Amino acid sequence: MDTIDRAGRFVPPHPPRPSGPVPVWRGFVGERARTAVYGWSERAFTLPYFKRRVFGHDVHIPLDPDLVQHVLLDNAANYVKPDLVKKLIVPTIGRGLLSSDGPLWREQRRIVAASFAPAAVDMLVPVFANAVRTSSLGWSRQGGIVDMAAASTATTMRVIADSLFAGDPRLTSEAAMAHIAAALDGVSEARLQVLLGLPLIPWSRRGLAGRRGQIYLRRTLAEVVDDRIGKDGEDFLSKLIRALEARFAPGEARELAIDNAATFYLAGHETTANALTWTLFLLAEQPDLQEEAAAEARAALSAGEEGIVDRLALVRRILEESMRLYPPVPRFDRQAVAADRLGDHDVAPGDFVSIWPWLIHRHKRLWDEPDAFIADRWQDGAAERHRFQYLPFGGGPRVCVGARFATTEALVILAGWLADWRFDPVPGREVRASGMVTLRPAGGLPLNVSERR
Numbered sequence: 001m002d003t004i005d006r007a008g009r010f011v012p013p014h015p016p017r018p019s020g021p022v023p024v025w026r027g028f029v030g031e032r033a034r035t036a037v038y039g040w041s042e043r044a045f046t047l048p049y050f051k052r053r054v055f056g057h058d059v060h061i062p063l064d065p066d067l068v069q070h071v072l073l074d075n076a077a078n079y080v081k082p083d084l085v086k087k088l089i090v091p092t093i094g095r096g097l098l099s100s101d102g103p104l105w106r107e108q109r110r111i112v113a114a115s116f117a118p119a120a121v122d123m124l125v126p127v128f129a130n131a132v133r134t135s136s137l138g139w140s141r142q143g144g145i146v147d148m149a150a151a152s153t154a155t156t157m158r159v160i161a162d163s164l165f166a167g168d169p170r171l172t173s174e175a176a177m178a179h180i181a182a183a184l185d186g187v188s189e190a191r192l193q194v195l196l197g198l199p200l201i202p203w204s205r206r207g208l209a210g211r212r213g214q215i216y217l218r219r220t221l222a223e224v225v226d227d228r229i230g231k232d233g234e235d236f237l238s239k240l241i242r243a244l245e246a247r248f249a250p251g252e253a254r255e256l257a258i259d260n261a262a263t264f265y266l267a268g269h270e271t272t273a274n275a276l277t278w279t280l281f282l283l284a285e286q287p288d289l290q291e292e293a294a295a296e297a298r299a300a301l302s303a304g305e306e307g308i309v310d311r312l313a314l315v316r317r318i319l320e321e322s323m324r325l326y327p328p329v330p331r332f333d334r335q336a337v338a339a340d341r342l343g344d345h346d347v348a349p350g351d352f353v354s355i356w357p358w359l360i361h362r363h364k365r366l367w368d369e370p371d372a373f374i375a376d377r378w379q380d381g382a383a384e385r386h387r388f389q390y391l392p393f394g395g396g397p398r399v400c401v402g403a404r405f406a407t408t409e410a411l412v413i414l415a416g417w418l419a420d421w422r423f424d425p426v427p428g429r430e431v432r433a434s435g436m437v438t439l440r441p442a443g444g445l446p447l448n449v450s451e452r453r
C-alpha cells in the first residue's frame, strides 16, 4: 500500500523487503522469478557493494556510484555484454546495436548517431504531438476507465513507427503489441534455462507464447526491411540499410538491418511506455501535483510546439522522479573480459557485474527519503549528485542512444495528455511492479480518465 510519510510526502508502494538476505534460489521461483525488483532485503539498499553466486557464476553488484562509474566508464572496455544475456536476446534482436560489442558495436553506433542528435530529435516534436492527438480518440469526454499502460504502449509504438519506420502499419497492429508483451514475458523462463546451460526450448504456455512472439517479430521486421532494400527511402530504416550495405556484404547487411529494426522497435517504445505509465500512476495518486503539471502543460502548449520541452520544467522533474522510483530498465549486466579490481574486490575474467538502477535509485546512503516522491529534489541538489547515482538510461559509452528522444517524446506526450485530461485512480485497485527485463505495473494501469473543462 502507498502511504504519506510524516513530512506529508507521497510514498508509493514497493515490494516487501525482508530484513535478512534472500537466498539466490528464491530468484527462480514464485514472484521473484517474474519480477526483478521483488524480494530485495532492506540491507541491499544500504551496502556499497555485494557479491552473489548464481549457479556457479560470481555476480558483483556495485551500488557505490564510483564503482558503477568504474564499470560503465573508466574501464568500460573490460566490461562487455554477457554471453548469457546475448543467448537470451539474440533470437529476437540478433547482433544489433544493443547486443553487440567491440568494432561491430562501434560501427553501428556511428551509423545511427546522427539520427539521435539533439537537432534531429527536436525536429520530431510534431511527430510526437501527432501521436498524442490520435491516442485519445477513443476516450470518453464524460470519463471512463482506460488502461493507461496499454494506451502508453500504443502511443509510443505509433511514435517509433512514424519517426523511424515511415509509419509502417505492420508495426502498430494489435497483434504486434500482444506478441511483444508475450516475447518479454517469456524471458523469465528462458533466463533459467540459459543459466542452467539448457537448450532454449520453451516448455510452458508462457514460454511457447514468448517464442511465437519472437518469431512473429523477426518475420514482420524481415518483411519491413526487404520492402526497403534497393529503394531510396528517406526514413531511418532505409538510411540505416544503405549505411550497412556500404560497409558489410549484402547478406550480412540485410541481417544486421533486421537486427537493428528489431532493436530500435523494441528498445524504442516499451521502455518509454513504462516511463509514461509510472508517471501517470504517480500523478493520479497526487491530484494537487497533477493540477500544477496540467497548468504548466496548458501554458506550454499555448505557446506552440516549438521549444515546448523548455517550458515543461515541472513535468520534467516529475518524469525524472518517476524514473528514479520506477526505472523502466531496473537492471542491466556486464561480463569482465580480464581480471580487474572493483574498489577492494577482485573481479576474475568471466565474472558478471549487475548494475541495478532499482537499488541505486533508492539507496539510503545516496538519497534523502529514498522511497518518497519528491519532484523538487531535481530542482536543487543536482550539483551534489554523483552522475552515476541516477541511471535510467545507463551510462558511459553505452548509454542509451535514444535518451534524448525518449525524454522529449515523454514530455510532449505527458503535456498533451495532462493539458486535456484528468487521471484518477480506480478505487480499491492496487498497483504492483512486475517484469524481468522492463518494469511495468502487473495487469496494466486502469485509471479513470475524464476530460478537463
Ligand code: HEM
Pocket: 097, 098, 099, 109, 263, 264, 267, 268, 269, 271, 272, 275, 327, 328, 329, 332, 333, 391, 392, 393, 394, 395, 397, 398, 399, 400, 401, 402, 403, 405, 406, 407
Ligand atoms: C524511457 C525510455 C528509455 C529507457 C529507460 C532506456 C534505457 C536504456 C538503458 C538503461 C540502456 C543501456 C543498457 C546497457 O548499458 O546495458 C539503453 C540502451 C539503448 N537504448 Fe534505451 N531507453 C529508453 C528509450 C530508448 C529509445 C526511445 C530508443 C530508440 C529510439 C532506445 C534505444 C536504445 C539502444 C539502441 C540502446 C543500446 C545502445 C548501445 O549499446 O550503444 N532507448 N536504454
